Structure formats: structure tokens, C-alpha cells
Amino acid sequence: MDRHAALQRVLDTGIVSIIRASSSEQLVDVAKALYEGGIDVIEVTFTTPGVLETIAAVKKELGDNILLGAGTVLDTESARAAVLAGAEFIVTPTVNLDVIKLCNRYSKVIMPGGFTPTEILTAWEAGADIVKVFPADVGGPSYLKAIHGPLPQIRLLPTGGVDLQTLPSFVKAGACAVGLGSALVEKAAVEAGDMNRIRSLAEQYVALMKEARG
Numbered sequence: 001m002d003r004h005a006a007l008q009r010v011l012d013t014g015i016v017s018i019i020r021a022s023s024s025e026q027l028v029d030v031a032k033a034l035y036e037g038g039i040d041v042i043e044v045t046f047t048t049p050g051v052l053e054t055i056a057a058v059k060k061e062l063g064d065n066i067l068l069g070a071g072t073v074l075d076t077e078s079a080r081a082a083v084l085a086g087a088e089f090i091v092t093p094t095v096n097l098d099v100i101k102l103c104n105r106y107s108k109v110i111m112p113g114g115f116t117p118t119e120i121l122t123a124w125e126a127g128a129d130i131v132k133v134f135p136a137d138v139g140g141p142s143y144l145k146a147i148h149g150p151l152p153q154i155r156l157l158p159t160g161g162v163d164l165q166t167l168p169s170f171v172k173a174g175a176c177a178v179g180l181g182s183a184l185v186e187k188a189a190v191e192a193g194d195m196n197r198i199r200s201l202a203e204q205y206v207a208l209m210k211e212a213r214g
Helices: 003-013 024-036 051-065 076-085 097-105 117-125 140-148 167-173 187-192 195-213
Strands: 015-019 041-045 067-071 089-091 109-111 131-133 156-158 178-180
Touching: 003 015, 003 041, 003 067, 003 109, 015 024, 015 195, 024 041, 024 051, 024 195, 041 051, 051 067, 051 076, 067 076, 076 089, 076 097, 097 109, 117 131, 131 140, 140 156, 140 167, 156 178, 167 178, 167 195, 187 195
Parallel strands: 015 041, 015 178, 041 067, 067 089, 089 109, 131 156
Antiparallel strands: none
């Protein structure tokens, strides 16, 4: 997918769902449930066993119905392997300039993680499409608002601490989208194979995001 189209898809959906599980079979089922619930931007983390095979399996199953990415990417080797497996975007927990450079080279959306104003601006100036503000629960919506004030040109994606109660406040504070992990993909639901629960939560978050955006 074209990089600009991929970025626009993230912005339109407004939710990056972060999924972790103990098997690729589980993750394919979770991805399907999220898609059926209205969330089509899905990040598979590198903390997942067999992550590259999982990315390939999800890509094969759902194709362009979803925008699939890789998260918790720590180095260029992992980033390149994820891109070759089918990832359309890369998310990192920290500012890694080499990973940003690689994603720009391969024309893939890159969302590095930063927290301080210096980290966030450094990532943006290096070529980030969106900067993941992580961990967002430390400062909450008020911190995001404080960052957004002097840096309104930077697209901010708060991750960590975003849930059904705080999502509207993060959007109001200037979030271009939000990252949702365990608040959306509940560990208990994944382990129990309760895809109806995950689908239901996805529907709730999609409705809430539309309402928050007015």
C-alpha cells in the first residue's frame, strides 16, 4: 500500500490496536474480531512468539482489509524483516533514528515512541509520520495537551493509559489517533478465545472515537 494512503488510513480510523498473544492462531482470530468490530489498523508486537510468521499469516488471511504493522521494533534488522513479512507500518518504543531512516527508505509509515519534548521533536524532524507518546498514562491528557501546544504540527499518538474513560480527553488534548493494547485486546478474552468480547470492545471504541471527534 502507498505510504500516504497507509498514513491516511491510520488517521481516519483513529485507533491503532496493539495485539499480543501466545500463538499465531490466536492472533489471526483476534485480528478478525477487531476488523469485524470496525478497527482495521492492527499492530502485532515483536514480543509475540513467531511474530514474522504471524504477520504473514494475518496478512494472508485478511489482506488489504486491514492495515497491518509491527510494534516493539528495536532495531533495523527487525524492521526490515517485518516489512518483508508484510508490515505496512513500524512502531518503536523509543526514538531509533536508524529505524526511522530505514522506514523512509522503504516508504513505510513509521511511528517511533517518544516522551519528552526533545524526543518527540527529534523523531518528527528525523522523518516520523506520527510520534507515539509513550507511556501516555504517566502524564495523561494534560501532558499531551502541554506537548501539543508548542508543537501543533506533530501528529501525536498517545499509547498506554488510553481506555473508554480517557479516550475522549486524549482526543480533545490533540491526539491524531490513539494506541490501544490491553484495554481493547483483553488478555483474559484472548486466553478464553472470547472473540465476541473483543469484537464488542472494538465496536465501543470505534463509536467513542467518532463521538470524541464530533
